[in-house]
Amino acid sequence: GENVEQHPSTLSVQEGDSAVIKCTYSDSASNYFPWYKQELGKRPQLIIDIRSNVGEKKDQRIAVTLNKTAKHFSLHITETQPEDSAVYFCAATDSGGYQKVTFGTGTKLQVIP
Amino acid sequence: NAGVMQNPRHLVRRRGQEARLRCSPMKGHSHVYWYRQLPEEGLKFMVYLQKENIIDESGMPKERFSAEFPKEGPSILRIQQVVRGDSAAYFCASSPPTQNEKLFFGSGTQLSVL
Numbered sequence: 001g002e003n004v005e006q007h008p009s010t011l012s013v014q015e016g017d018s019a020v021i022k023c024t025y026s027d028s029a030s031n032y033f034p035w036y037k038q039e040l041g042k043r044p045q046l047i048i049d050i051r052s053n054v055g056e057k058k059d060q061r062i063a064v065t066l067n068k069t070a071k072h073f074s075l076h077i078t079e080t081q082p083e084d085s086a087v088y089f090c091a092a093t094d095s096g097g098y099q100k101v102t103f104g105t106g107t108k109l110q111v112i113p
Numbered sequence: 114n115a116g117v118m119q120n121p122r123h124l125v126r127r128r129g130q131e132a133r134l135r136c137s138p139m140k141g142h143s144h145v146y147w148y149r150q151l152p153e154e155g156l157k158f159m160v161y162l163q164k165e166n167i168i169d170e171s172g173m174p175k176e177r178f179s180a181e182f183p184k185e186g187p188s189i190l191r192i193q194q195v196v197r198g199d200s201a202a203y204f205c206a207s208s209p210p211t212q213n214e215k216l217f218f219g220s221g222t223q224l225s226v227l
Contacts, residue, residue, distance in 0.1 A: 001171070006155075032214045034214075034215070034216075036218075042220070043204065043218040043219060043220050043221060044156065044204070044216075044218045045218070046215065046216070046217075049215075089155060089156060093214050100158065100161060100169060101146070101158075101214060101216055102158065103148075103155050103156040103157075103158075104155060105154070105155040106154070106155045106156075
Protein backbone atom coordinates (compact mmCIF):
# COMPACT_ATOMS: atom_id res chain seq x y z
CA GLY A 1 0.00 0.00 0.00
CA GLU A 2 0.85 3.68 -0.13
CA ASN A 3 3.33 5.17 2.38
CA VAL A 4 3.52 8.94 2.90
CA GLU A 5 6.34 10.59 4.81
CA GLN A 6 6.19 14.22 5.92
CA HIS A 7 8.85 16.65 7.17
CA PRO A 8 9.41 18.54 9.36
CA SER A 9 7.24 17.43 12.24
CA THR A 10 7.38 20.93 13.75
CA LEU A 11 8.10 24.28 12.15
CA SER A 12 8.34 27.75 13.68
CA VAL A 13 8.50 30.85 11.51
CA GLN A 14 8.27 34.57 12.11
CA GLU A 15 5.14 36.28 10.92
CA GLY A 16 5.61 37.35 7.33
CA ASP A 17 8.17 34.67 6.52
CA SER A 18 7.53 31.66 4.28
CA ALA A 19 6.93 28.10 5.41
CA VAL A 20 7.64 24.95 3.41
CA ILE A 21 6.44 21.45 4.25
CA LYS A 22 7.66 18.46 2.25
CA CYS A 23 6.18 15.03 1.64
CA THR A 24 7.24 11.92 -0.22
CA TYR A 25 5.08 9.04 -1.37
CA SER A 26 5.84 5.49 -2.37
CA ASP A 27 3.22 4.47 -4.92
CA SER A 28 4.14 5.79 -8.35
CA ALA A 29 0.54 5.26 -9.48
CA SER A 30 -0.82 7.79 -6.98
CA ASN A 31 -2.47 10.64 -8.80
CA TYR A 32 -4.08 12.96 -6.26
CA PHE A 33 -2.35 14.88 -3.47
CA PRO A 34 -4.44 16.95 -1.04
CA TRP A 35 -3.32 19.06 1.88
CA TYR A 36 -5.38 19.42 5.04
CA LYS A 37 -5.17 21.98 7.82
CA GLN A 38 -6.25 21.05 11.33
CA GLU A 39 -6.58 23.74 13.95
CA LEU A 40 -6.42 22.72 17.58
CA GLY A 41 -9.46 20.69 18.57
CA LYS A 42 -11.07 20.97 15.15
CA ARG A 43 -11.63 18.85 12.09
CA PRO A 44 -9.10 18.54 9.25
CA GLN A 45 -10.09 20.76 6.36
CA LEU A 46 -8.94 20.57 2.77
CA ILE A 47 -6.99 23.68 1.85
CA ILE A 48 -5.49 22.82 -1.53
CA ASP A 49 -4.92 19.80 -3.73
CA ILE A 50 -2.99 18.88 -6.85
CA ARG A 51 -3.38 16.15 -9.42
CA SER A 52 -0.57 14.33 -11.13
CA ASN A 53 -1.13 16.00 -14.48
CA VAL A 54 0.12 19.38 -13.19
CA GLY A 55 3.34 20.41 -11.50
CA GLU A 56 2.22 23.41 -9.51
CA LYS A 57 -0.93 25.03 -8.22
CA LYS A 58 -1.46 28.31 -6.38
CA ASP A 59 -4.26 29.75 -4.30
CA GLN A 60 -3.45 33.19 -2.88
CA ARG A 61 -0.67 32.67 -0.30
CA ILE A 62 -0.64 28.89 -0.66
CA ALA A 63 1.06 26.85 -3.38
CA VAL A 64 1.75 23.19 -3.93
CA THR A 65 4.39 21.65 -6.16
CA LEU A 66 4.64 18.08 -7.37
CA ASN A 67 7.63 16.18 -8.71
CA LYS A 68 6.33 12.87 -10.03
CA THR A 69 9.75 11.56 -10.97
CA ALA A 70 11.09 12.02 -7.46
CA LYS A 71 7.71 11.20 -5.87
CA HIS A 72 7.64 14.22 -3.67
CA PHE A 73 5.35 17.20 -3.22
CA SER A 74 5.50 20.34 -1.12
CA LEU A 75 3.29 22.97 0.46
CA HIS A 76 4.47 26.56 0.39
CA ILE A 77 2.86 29.27 2.51
CA THR A 78 4.04 32.82 1.89
CA GLU A 79 3.59 35.88 4.10
CA THR A 80 2.60 33.72 7.03
CA GLN A 81 0.09 35.01 9.55
CA PRO A 82 -0.68 33.87 13.12
CA GLU A 83 -3.92 32.28 11.90
CA ASP A 84 -1.82 29.94 9.74
CA SER A 85 -0.70 28.23 12.96
CA ALA A 86 -2.09 24.69 12.82
CA VAL A 87 -1.16 21.13 11.99
CA TYR A 88 -0.86 20.46 8.27
CA PHE A 89 -1.27 17.00 6.76
CA CYS A 90 -0.27 15.94 3.29
CA ALA A 91 -1.94 12.92 1.71
CA ALA A 92 -1.82 10.76 -1.37
CA THR A 93 -4.20 8.38 -3.01
CA ASP A 94 -3.57 4.69 -3.23
CA SER A 95 -3.65 3.17 -6.67
CA GLY A 96 -6.47 0.87 -5.62
CA GLY A 97 -9.75 1.12 -7.42
CA TYR A 98 -11.45 3.11 -4.71
CA GLN A 99 -8.83 5.81 -4.15
CA LYS A 100 -8.00 5.23 -0.48
CA VAL A 101 -6.39 8.36 1.00
CA THR A 102 -3.20 7.88 3.05
CA PHE A 103 -2.02 10.71 5.30
CA GLY A 104 1.40 11.89 6.35
CA THR A 105 2.21 12.26 10.02
CA GLY A 106 1.59 16.00 10.12
CA THR A 107 3.57 19.21 10.58
CA LYS A 108 2.81 21.51 13.46
CA LEU A 109 3.33 25.03 12.17
CA GLN A 110 3.73 27.88 14.63
CA VAL A 111 3.76 31.44 13.31
CA ILE A 112 5.34 33.78 15.81
CA PRO A 113 3.86 37.30 15.80
CA ASN B 114 -26.21 21.27 2.97
CA ALA B 115 -25.16 20.12 6.40
CA GLY B 116 -21.63 18.85 6.71
CA VAL B 117 -20.55 15.50 8.01
CA MET B 118 -22.22 14.99 11.37
CA GLN B 119 -20.63 12.96 14.11
CA ASN B 120 -22.02 12.22 17.52
CA PRO B 121 -21.35 12.26 20.28
CA ARG B 122 -18.57 14.87 20.35
CA HIS B 123 -17.27 13.47 23.60
CA LEU B 124 -17.76 9.96 24.92
CA VAL B 125 -16.52 8.65 28.24
CA ARG B 126 -16.47 4.93 28.88
CA ARG B 127 -15.08 2.71 31.59
CA ARG B 128 -12.82 -0.17 30.69
CA GLY B 129 -14.84 -3.12 29.42
CA GLN B 130 -17.80 -1.08 28.22
CA GLU B 131 -18.90 -0.64 24.63
CA ALA B 132 -18.49 2.55 22.60
CA ARG B 133 -20.70 3.42 19.64
CA LEU B 134 -19.69 6.29 17.41
CA ARG B 135 -22.06 7.61 14.77
CA CYS B 136 -21.44 9.38 11.50
CA SER B 137 -23.91 10.82 9.04
CA PRO B 138 -22.25 11.71 5.74
CA MET B 139 -22.94 14.81 3.75
CA LYS B 140 -26.06 14.67 1.62
CA GLY B 141 -25.35 12.89 -1.62
CA HIS B 142 -22.17 11.27 -0.35
CA SER B 143 -22.06 7.51 -0.53
CA HIS B 144 -18.58 6.79 0.82
CA VAL B 145 -17.60 6.87 4.48
CA TYR B 146 -14.14 6.60 5.99
CA TRP B 147 -13.13 6.28 9.64
CA TYR B 148 -9.77 7.55 10.91
CA ARG B 149 -8.26 7.44 14.37
CA GLN B 150 -6.04 10.20 15.72
CA LEU B 151 -3.96 9.86 18.85
CA PRO B 152 -2.71 13.04 20.58
CA GLU B 153 0.11 14.70 18.65
CA GLU B 154 -0.16 12.07 15.92
CA GLY B 155 -1.50 11.75 12.42
CA LEU B 156 -4.66 10.31 10.96
CA LYS B 157 -4.62 6.53 10.82
CA PHE B 158 -6.96 4.89 8.34
CA MET B 159 -9.30 2.37 9.88
CA VAL B 160 -12.06 1.43 7.46
CA TYR B 161 -13.77 2.50 4.25
CA LEU B 162 -17.42 1.73 3.63
CA GLN B 163 -20.11 2.25 1.08
CA LYS B 164 -23.78 1.64 1.76
CA GLU B 165 -24.13 -1.90 3.12
CA ASN B 166 -20.58 -2.80 2.10
CA ILE B 167 -17.19 -2.77 3.78
CA ILE B 168 -14.70 -1.97 1.03
CA ASP B 169 -11.46 -1.89 3.02
CA GLU B 170 -11.01 -2.65 6.70
CA SER B 171 -7.26 -3.12 6.60
CA GLY B 172 -6.74 -0.50 9.32
CA MET B 173 -9.16 -2.01 11.80
CA PRO B 174 -7.82 -3.95 14.77
CA LYS B 175 -8.69 -7.63 14.39
CA GLU B 176 -10.66 -7.80 17.59
CA ARG B 177 -13.25 -5.65 19.34
CA PHE B 178 -13.67 -3.15 16.47
CA SER B 179 -16.41 -3.27 13.85
CA ALA B 180 -18.04 -0.84 11.47
CA GLU B 181 -21.19 -0.70 9.42
CA PHE B 182 -22.96 1.64 7.04
CA PRO B 183 -26.54 0.41 6.71
CA LYS B 184 -28.91 1.23 3.91
CA GLU B 185 -30.75 3.58 6.23
CA GLY B 186 -29.18 5.61 9.00
CA PRO B 187 -25.67 6.64 9.98
CA SER B 188 -22.45 4.73 9.82
CA ILE B 189 -21.53 3.19 13.16
CA LEU B 190 -18.07 2.46 14.52
CA ARG B 191 -18.39 0.05 17.40
CA ILE B 192 -15.69 -0.73 19.93
CA GLN B 193 -16.40 -3.55 22.33
CA GLN B 194 -14.73 -4.01 25.73
CA VAL B 195 -12.85 -0.75 25.48
CA VAL B 196 -9.36 -0.40 26.94
CA ARG B 197 -7.43 2.74 27.84
CA GLY B 198 -5.45 2.47 24.61
CA ASP B 199 -8.64 3.08 22.66
CA SER B 200 -8.72 6.66 23.94
CA ALA B 201 -8.36 8.85 20.87
CA ALA B 202 -10.21 11.16 18.51
CA TYR B 203 -12.17 9.26 15.90
CA PHE B 204 -12.89 11.15 12.72
CA CYS B 205 -15.36 10.22 10.07
CA ALA B 206 -15.10 11.55 6.54
CA SER B 207 -17.35 11.24 3.55
CA SER B 208 -16.82 11.76 -0.15
CA PRO B 209 -19.06 12.16 -3.18
CA PRO B 210 -19.47 9.23 -5.56
CA THR B 211 -17.74 10.89 -8.47
CA GLN B 212 -14.80 12.30 -6.49
CA ASN B 213 -14.29 9.76 -3.78
CA GLU B 214 -10.75 10.99 -3.10
CA LYS B 215 -12.04 14.35 -1.76
CA LEU B 216 -12.67 13.85 1.94
CA PHE B 217 -14.92 16.04 4.05
CA PHE B 218 -14.38 15.46 7.73
CA GLY B 219 -16.75 15.55 10.64
CA SER B 220 -15.84 17.22 13.93
CA GLY B 221 -14.77 13.95 15.44
CA THR B 222 -15.66 12.00 18.57
CA GLN B 223 -13.22 12.23 21.44
CA LEU B 224 -13.32 8.89 23.24
CA SER B 225 -11.94 8.76 26.75
CA VAL B 226 -11.62 5.42 28.50
CA LEU B 227 -11.33 5.58 32.27
